[in-house]
Amino acid sequence: MNSKLLNETIKNRRATPPRFLAKKEVPKETIQQLLENANWAPNHKKTEPWRFKVYTGETKQKLANKIYSFLIEKIKSGETINPQKAEKFKTNLERVPVAIAIILQRDLAERIPEWEEIAAVSMAVQNMWLTATEMGLGAFWATQQFMPLLHEILELKHGQKALGFFYIGEIALDYPSPGRGNITDKVQWIE
């Protein structure tokens, strides 16, 4: 990849909301390539703290139903969850062709701070996101306030935390870029 292409890919990467993704299957090999690139993210002490659970088709539908009924029960028992958000989450899971649970696996000996491992997982996600962009696919990282409640449903193991879902699909409609403020406002050259 030449640097001009990389510059373009970085700028063209968009958070494409689920409703802007096409309801069309993504080939398994494509998902595998994204995951392979995720696996090359930098990480401290070789902890490789990223874990992913890939849901498509029927398993995704089952997950959507399970999470939705679980959240409704939680709401009934007084948990402060916005019912509209629960509904939207279900609709989004149903709509997107691929939903990948982004999971942090803490180093069990906790040799490095958690933030470094979250940083490594985020870099793995960015690798997937840029690869998806290169392939002309749309992607979206969705985080939910109720994510910590999903520990059991996602069958997380000791030291694991869910950091949201990564949605992938073909782009049905381009989502406009929110743009960025000027980099010069964020940089101080110490000369």
Ligand SMILES: Cc1cc2nc3c(=O)[nH]c(=O)nc-3n(C[C@H](O)[C@H](O)[C@H](O)COP(=O)(O)O)c2cc1C
């Ligand atoms: C860790 C993380 C979590 C995010 N969670 C959400 C989310 O829950 N809902 C949402 O609308 N966007 C979410 N986003 C995407 C941002 O809204 C998006 O990146 C931002 O609007 C900039 O758009 P762009 O990425 O297309 O340039 C998340 C992004 C990151 C990095």
